[in-house]
Amino acid sequence: MQIKEEPKTYDVVIVGSGAGGGMAAYMLAKAGAKVCLLEAGGYYDPADPKYITQLKYPWESPRRGAGTTRAFGDFDAAWGGWQIEGEPYTAVAGTEFHWFRSRMLGGRTNHWGRISLRFGPDDFRRGSISGIGDDWPIGYDDLKPYYDRVDKLIGVFGSVENFPNEPDGIFLPPPKPRLHELMIKKAGKNIGIPVFPSRLSILTQKINDERGVCFNCHQCNRGCAVYADFSSSSVLVIPALKTGNLTLVNGAMVREVLTDTQTGLATGVSYVDTLTREEVSVKAKVVVLAASACESARLLLNSKSGRFPQGLANSSGVIGKYLNDSTGASRSGFIPALMDRKRYNEDGVGGMHVYTPWWLDNSKLDFARGYHIEYGGGMNMPGYGFGMGMQGSNGKYPYADGSTKPAGGYGSRLKEDARRFFGAYIGMSGRGEPIPLESNYCEIDPDKVDKYGIPVLRFHYKWSDHEIKQAKHMQDTFEQLIVEMGGIPQGRKPGPENDYGLAKPGQIIHEIGTVRMGKDRNKSALNEWQQAHDVKNLFVVDAAPFVSQGDKNVTWTILASSMRTSEYIIEQVKANKI
Amino acid sequence: MKRRDLLKNIALTSVGVATAATGINASPTQDADLEAGKKKKSKAGPGRTPQEVERDAKLMAETFFTPHEMATITVICDIILPADATSGSASQAGVPAFIEFMAKDMPQQQTPLRGGLMWIDNQAMKRFGKKFVACTAPERIQIVDDIAYPEQAKPAMKQGVSFFNLMRDLTMTGFYTTEMGFQDLGYMGNQPNTWLGVPEDVLKQYGLTGKE
Numbered sequence: 001m002q003i004k005e006e007p008k009t010y011d012v013v014i015v016g017s018g019a020g021g022g023m024a025a026y027m028l029a030k031a032g033a034k035v036c037l038l039e040a041g042g043y044y045d046p047a048d049p050k051y052i053t054q055l056k057y058p059w060e061s062p063r064r065g066a067g068t069t070r071a072f073g074d075f076d077a078a079w080g081g082w083q084i085e086g087e088p089y090t091a092v093a094g095t096e097f098h099w100f101r102s103r104m105l106g107g108r109t110n111h112w113g114r115i116s117l118r119f120g121p122d123d124f125r126r127g128s129i130s131g132i133g134d135d136w137p138i139g140y141d142d143l144k145p146y147y148d149r150v151d152k153l154i155g156v157f158g159s160v161e162n163f164p165n166e167p168d169g170i171f172l173p174p175p176k177p178r179l180h181e182l183m184i185k186k187a188g189k190n191i192g193i194p195v196f197p198s199r200l201s202i203l204t205q206k207i208n209d210e211r212g213v214c215f216n217c218h219q220c221n222r223g224c225a226v227y228a229d230f231s232s233s234s235v236l237v238i239p240a241l242k243t244g245n246l247t248l249v250n251g252a253m254v255r256e257v258l259t260d261t262q263t264g265l266a267t268g269v270s271y272v273d274t275l276t277r278e279e280v281s282v283k284a285k286v287v288v289l290a291a292s293a294c295e296s297a298r299l300l301l302n303s304k305s306g307r308f309p310q311g312l313a314n315s316s317g318v319i320g321k322y323l324n325d326s327t328g329a330s331r332s333g334f335i336p337a338l339m340d341r342k343r344y345n346e347d348g349v350g351g352m353h354v355y356t357p358w359w360l361d362n363s364k365l366d367f368a369r370g371y372h373i374e375y376g377g378g379m380n381m382p383g384y385g386f387g388m389g390m391q392g393s394n395g396k397y398p399y400a401d402g403s404t405k406p407a408g409g410y411g412s413r414l415k416e417d418a419r420r421f422f423g424a425y426i427g428m429s430g431r432g433e434p435i436p437l438e439s440n441y442c443e444i445d446p447d448k449v450d451k452y453g454i455p456v457l458r459f460h461y462k463w464s465d466h467e468i469k470q471a472k473h474m475q476d477t478f479e480q481l482i483v484e485m486g487g488i489p490q491g492r493k494p495g496p497e498n499d500y501g502l503a504k505p506g507q508i509i510h511e512i513g514t515v516r517m518g519k520d521r522n523k524s525a526l527n528e529w530q531q532a533h534d535v536k537n538l539f540v541v542d543a544a545p546f547v548s549q550g551d552k553n554v555t556w557t558i559l560a561s562s563m564r565t566s567e568y569i570i571e572q573v574k575a576n577k578i
Numbered sequence: 579m580k581r582r583d584l585l586k587n588i589a590l591t592s593v594g595v596a597t598a599a600t601g602i603n604a605s606p607t608q609d610a611d612l613e614a615g616k617k618k619k620s621k622a623g624p625g626r627t628p629q630e631v632e633r634d635a636k637l638m639a640e641t642f643f644t645p646h647e648m649a650t651i652t653v654i655c656d657i658i659l660p661a662d663a664t665s666g667s668a669s670q671a672g673v674p675a676f677i678e679f680m681a682k683d684m685p686q687q688q689t690p691l692r693g694g695l696m697w698i699d700n701q702a703m704k705r706f707g708k709k710f711v712a713c714t715a716p717e718r719i720q721i722v723d724d725i726a727y728p729e730q731a732k733p734a735m736k737q738g739v740s741f742f743n744l745m746r747d748l749t750m751t752g753f754y755t756t757e758m759g760f761q762d763l764g765y766m767g768n769q770p771n772t773w774l775g776v777p778e779d780v781l782k783q784y785g786l787t788g789k790e
Contacts, residue, residue: 057760175773178776386750389747406727406730407728408739411660415762
């Protein structure tokens with residue numbers, strides 16, 4: 001096969017256009033570097049009418065928004081999912097991992113919950129605090145200036161709370177709580193569970209002329225046509241393109257990082273053009289990987305050569321190991337007091353207006369890490385699934401006139417049921433920190449390739465007792481909160497038979513840790529600057545370098561770390577060190 | 579930077595969608611955003627990938643249910659959600675066509691639906707010597723009453739209960755995801771607005787201050 005070679009040598013080639021790659025492209029192009037950004041999926045701009053699903057009504061989808069072809073429904077912005085045709089992955093028997101990939105500009109920033117939490121000081125040193133796991137090679141003080149700059153550049157709302165290990169940022173005003181959220185706050189106060197304004201990267205005030213202000217449609221997962229929320233395409237990549245220094249290549253599925261056999265330095269990457277299936281190589285002085293935790297690990301493991309027989313930057317053998325996803329468990333509740341509510345528009349911003357940070361001391365509990373709680377509820381727009389399972393609830397609660405009717409049924413009473421139950425349900429989900437384990441890993445499957453001929457990943461992942469006990473604690477907390485609100489927990493309480501409702505590994509889509517950073521080059525692949533110990537012009541700026549993930553969704557930390565590494569690259573180049 | 583310059587920097591090797599990217603249309607103020615969003619039918623294009631558009635078109639072109647099956651579905655849907663003082667019937671909201679589409683979109687529904695329709699015709703034949711649609715309204719209700727109440731149904735009716743639960747689910751979702759359903763429900767969202775918190779009278783009703 002003939003390999004097409006791009007004649008130009010770029011200063012930097014970046015693989016992946018999500019939060020990490022978008023930030024690197026933005027920082028480096030703004031600094032004047034000639035940058036090539038490779039994205040495996042197609043172009044996407046949430047302001048371009050042809051991609052817009054925001055404000056669409058359910059009847060504009062023949063399946064009313066059901067998730068038949070998109071994991072989170074027809075109107076969700078993310079292309080891709082846990083399964084992508086022609087791009088398989090496998091798991092070692094008896095273990096499982098579900099790998100969500102979004103093949104498009106901006107990657108998974110297009111549908112995430114915009115939850116933008118900073119790690120706290122303790123999140124960088126869980127190893128020394130608990131004796132389980134490892135510390136990061138950097139601390140909160142190293143990242144704080146970058147968190148501050150990300151807050152200002154991208155925008156995040158929240159409130160100053162001075163809460164332990166939940167650092168405040170530079171916040172835009174938060175939206176007021178919805179009715180059910182006030183009820184949750186009140187119940188939380190009664191039983192000692194803190195509930196305060198959420199921290200989401202949504203603009204409640206104008207921050208610059210390029211971006212609009214949130215108009216409360218509750219649909220950030222659909223992408224925002226006025227750029228009032230953060231997505232990598234709208235906030236980072238498109239502004240970077242305007243510098244004239246960035247070349248974006250869509251449909252570029254990267255196969256491997258190329259190296260010089262003499263120097264061992266990275267010289268660029270080779271990719272498969274997904275449209276023409278042609279092999280192309282791109283030369284660059286610096287290679288930055290931001291393909292997502294597992295994809296970056298796969299890329300390095302597949303970049304084998306005589307000099308790097310275990311894969312590139314892998315003399316430690318650590319690449320692929322310590323894979324970890326957030327824990328997750330959920331419960332819903334029915335709040336009789338909310339039946340037959342007065343109607344008004346309470347859509348609000350795209351997500352919860354309040355949340356609960358981790359509030360307990362793990363040294364007094366039987367599991368080593370914490371979780372935060374996300375809340376749902378309200379008079380949300382009906383979509384596929386609305387009104388289903390009515391026979392499970394309509395026989396239980398008396399009608400306004402005091403009468404009861406047997407469960408199920410038909411006729412006008414069902415319309416009354418839909419109306420009286422509308423907005424009377426709440427949901428809560430825990431998102432917790434797992435213990436990163438060497439035994440949870442991804443590796444190259446020796447037998448299989450994807451449709452581009454690139455060897456695929458094989459996963460080996462099992463939760464430990466810490467995560468299962470944490471999920472049990474979540475379930476107890478959810479039940480307590482629902483009951484305190486005067487509500488009725490729905491369904492049977494998840495128990496040991498299903499690990500207390502603990503989500504399967506990968507289902508929460510927060511995976512990190514596969515190309516970890518550290519001070520000891522025998523135990524880590526990257527140094528404290530996310531720079532490969534073995535290859536000084538190779539960097540990783542997604543969540544693969546993270547030693548642990550706190551109970552905080554990692555996007556804000558990806559952005560801050562990528563910004564920090566980008567500036568380090570600029571300094572190193574200026575100092576002629578790379 | 580002008581749009582064409584922006585485009586120049588987007589290499590055109592992508593899967594066909596990079597070529598016509600627009601520039602930035604973001605409205606800088608909320609007022610402008612509010613106005614832009616007030617158009618009822620969105621400015622949106624398909625919002626679908628080419629593969630999805632192709633799949634939807636293929637499903638739309640196919641027919642799954644026979645005319646007799648569609649007639650039976652229509653009768654059952656309208657028993658589940660009849661026209662009343664508040665809103666129209668399931669069939670007036672287009673629910674039978676929605677069920678036809680869902681059967682094609684989620685093939686796992688095909689056997690429960692088709693088999694359930696046969697089950698109900700078989701019941702009608704046994705009891706009244708004719709198919710369900712040919713039965714009188716009281717005859718139909720006699721059968722439906724035996725399968726509409728899961729906690730009271732006789733064991734021999736369980737398969738019918740499952741079928742009716744499925745029909746109730748699809749009819750409810752199909753109805754409440756239409757304009758008619760939105761009006762029935764009183765849903766007031768999905769439009770640009772300013773959120774100022776829970777209205778005063780609602781706070782009062784629930785004994786809250788808003789400062790919890």
